[in-house]
Amino acid sequence: MTNTNTANRERALQIMKREGLQALVATTPENISYVIGSQLRTTNWTMQIYAVLPQQPLAPTRLILPTNRLGVIAQMGLPDAELYLYSDFFLEGSPEGKASTPDIDLFFDLLGRVQTYAGPIEALQAALRDLDISQGPLGVDEMRIAPALYASLIEELPNGAIKPAYALFREVRQVKTEEEIRRLRRVAELNERIELEMIRKIAENVHEEELAEHYRLEMVKAGAVPAMVAVGAGPRSALPLIERYFHRVQPGEQVRFDLCCHLDGYWADTGRTTVLGEPTDWQKRHFSAIYSGWERALERVRPGAKASDIFQAAVQTVQKEGIPHYRRQHVGHAIGLELYDDIVLAPGDHRTLEEGMVFCVEVPYYELGAGGFQIEDTVVVTKDGYEFLTHMERKLYRQ
Numbered sequence: 001m002t003n004t005n006t007a008n009r010e011r012a013l014q015i016m017k018r019e020g021l022q023a024l025v026a027t028t029p030e031n032i033s034y035v036i037g038s039q040l041r042t043t044n045w046t047m048q049i050y051a052v053l054p055q056q057p058l059a060p061t062r063l064i065l066p067t068n069r070l071g072v073i074a075q076m077g078l079p080d081a082e083l084y085l086y087s088d089f090f091l092e093g094s095p096e097g098k099a100s101t102p103d104i105d106l107f108f109d110l111l112g113r114v115q116t117y118a119g120p121i122e123a124l125q126a127a128l129r130d131l132d133i134s135q136g137p138l139g140v141d142e143m144r145i146a147p148a149l150y151a152s153l154i155e156e157l158p159n160g161a162i163k164p165a166y167a168l169f170r171e172v173r174q175v176k177t178e179e180e181i182r183r184l185r186r187v188a189e190l191n192e193r194i195e196l197e198m199i200r201k202i203a204e205n206v207h208e209e210e211l212a213e214h215y216r217l218e219m220v221k222a223g224a225v226p227a228m229v230a231v232g233a234g235p236r237s238a239l240p241l242i243e244r245y246f247h248r249v250q251p252g253e254q255v256r257f258d259l260c261c262h263l264d265g266y267w268a269d270t271g272r273t274t275v276l277g278e279p280t281d282w283q284k285r286h287f288s289a290i291y292s293g294w295e296r297a298l299e300r301v302r303p304g305a306k307a308s309d310i311f312q313a314a315v316q317t318v319q320k321e322g323i324p325h326y327r328r329q330h331v332g333h334a335i336g337l338e339l340y341d342d343i344v345l346a347p348g349d350h351r352t353l354e355e356g357m358v359f360c361v362e363v364p365y366y367e368l369g370a371g372g373f374q375i376e377d378t379v380v381v382t383k384d385g386y387e388f389l390t391h392m393e394r395k396l397y398r399q
Contacts (some may be wrong), residue, residue, distance in 0.1 A: 005080070006037045006179050009057060012172045016055045022133035024165050024172075025124070026051040027144035030337040031169045033265045035061050036079040037179075040072070048120040048146060051081065054131050062127035064120055067111075074107035082130070084123040085116040121149055125156075139165030170342040175356040180336060181380055181389075183266040184358055187224065188378050188389045191268035194218045195259055196392065198231070199274050202255055202399040208233050208245035211255075219261050227339070230258035230271075237273070238372040240364075251277045256372045258364070260339060267339045269360045270390055271374035274397035286365060287373050287396040289322035293363040294375050294394075297331050297345065301359065301379060301386040307349040314345075314363050323365060332361040335378060357381045358389070 016024060026032045027050055033039050035051035040063075042049060049069070052062035063081040065073075067089035073079070091111065117123040128134040136157050142150060142164040154162045176184070197218065198211050212231045219226040230242045233249045237256035249255060258271040275283055297314035314331040332345035335358055343351050345359065353359075362376035375394060379386040 006177055006183075007034050007053065008172060008175055008177050009053070011175055012053055013055060013057060015168055015172055016139070019139060019163065019168065021055065021137050021139045021163065021165075023052050023054045023128070023131065023138050024169060025138055025140045026053065026169060027141040028166070028169075029144075030265070031141050031166075031173075032063075034169070034173060034337055036063055036081050038076065038079055039265045040065070040069070040076075040079075045144075046146065048144075048149065050120065050124055050145070052124070052127050052131070054133065056131070059131060062131070064123045064127060066120075067116055070110055070114070071103075071107050074110060075103045078106075082127070083110070083114050084127050085114050086118065086120050086123040087116070119149075121153055121156075124153075136161030137163065139163050139168050141166045141169055170338075173336055174334065174342055175354055176336060176358050176380070177356075180266065181356075181358065183264050184268070184336065184378065184380075185389045187261065187263040187266050187268040188270065189391075190219075190222055190224060190263060191259055191261055191270050192390055192392045194222075195257055195270060195272060198257065199272065199397055199399065202249055202274055202276055204251055204276065205248045208236070208242075208247050208249075212245055215259060222263070224261045224263040226261050227267075228258065228260040228269075230256070232256050232372065235369060235371060238366040238368050238370065240366055240372075249276050252280065254279075254283060254371050254373070256364075256374045258374050258376065262339075265337055267335050267337070267341075268378070269335055269339060269376060270378065270392070271362060271364065271376035272392060272397060273373045273375070274399055276399050279396060279398065283371070283373075284396065285322050286367075287375075289318050289326070290363045290365050290373050291375060291394070291396075292321040293318035293326075293331070294361060294377075297361050297363060298379065298386065301353065301361065301381060302384065303353055303355050303381060305353045307343055307345045307351055307353070308347050310345045311347050311349075318363060318365075326365065328363070331363050332359050332376075334358060335360050353381050355381050355383050 032051040050064040061081040143166045216226045234253035293314040296317040300310040318326040330346035334341040334343040366372040378389040
């Protein structure tokens with residue numbers, strides 16, 4: 001398990017002080033990954049794993065997990081966190097002289113020296129006692145803790161000692177650390193590499209399924225997890241989400257890609273449009289309009305800019321430049337441990353951008369019966385503007 005720190009502890013400390021909290025307790029996989037710096041997958045929605053991020057800057061994080069996950073920890077490497085186990089899980093030590101491996105040795109060692117508690121709340125309480133904050137107040141990510149356990153925690157602590165913290169975690173995560181930006185850059189580059197391979201495979205009678213399968217297979221080979229694979233050709237390019245593929249590309253048709261994956265817990269989301277052959281005037285005009293809106297949105301990306309102002313600028317530009325009826329619900333979204341990582345470039349989101357935030361900026365267009373267009377890139381907000389994390393040519397591709 002990589003011990004590289006991903007959490008923005010300085011920002012977390014500021015928010016905890018503002019809210020009067022002694023610690024933040026993560027329960028969702030994304031927030032747990034954020035606290036411990038690496039992924040720890042669960043096998044079902046009821047599995048209780050918690051990570052405690054204390055307000056004290058030098059205090060190590062605490063990781064609460066069932067004993068049956070200890071073997072995974074041993075395989076991935078110890079996280080930069082103190083371990084607290086709960087529940088029984090029985091394994092026998094092998095006789096001396098039997099073959100072994102380093103992960104088995106570490107697993108056996110951890111089983112012998114890490115204390116085990118009756119349940120997740122008891123293990124969490126022990127971690128809080130060791131941090132000398134057993135009475136709170138605490139911010140608890142309410143999204144993945146079992147309701148009955150959440151209720152018992154509220155009941156056992158003083159009135160008002162527990163505050164829902166899923167939104168607070170997302171607020172902390174808005175400004176990315178250098179390690180997070182490195183991971184986002186890496187997964188963006190992977191996504192683009194495979195997207196370019198898909199573009200090069202476009203030819204007459206190529207099946208949408210062939211393109212989608214190439215994406216999925218190459219992602220798995222690279223150790224990533226493919227997610228949304230929107231590959232639509234011809235009139236199907238106007239479908240925003242595509243789960244079934246049955247069309248073969250014909251000359252003159254456009255193919256719209258909107259591709260999402262994640263690697264080491266961090267997401268990538270990019271999109272392009274390709275025409276097989278010479279684009280029609282309609283295709284050129286509509287792509288030019290959305291490209292102008294996309295450029296206008298990026299011109300507004302800088303610290304202090306309002307998400308809603310970026311939205312208005314992009315939509316108005318597309319309307320002015322050739323699609324007067326253009327409508328959108330958003331023109332981009334923050335990205336990180338979640339595909340939509342809190343802030344959205346939308347008319348109702350009036351929050352301001354800060355240096356270190358990362359956004360996908362997109363201005364797609366879908367016209368049923370005609371076709372759709374996509375241009376989407378990922379940028380990190382810098383002190384005076386933005387920097388691209390994606391590098392593909394930003395054009396209407398032709399094959």
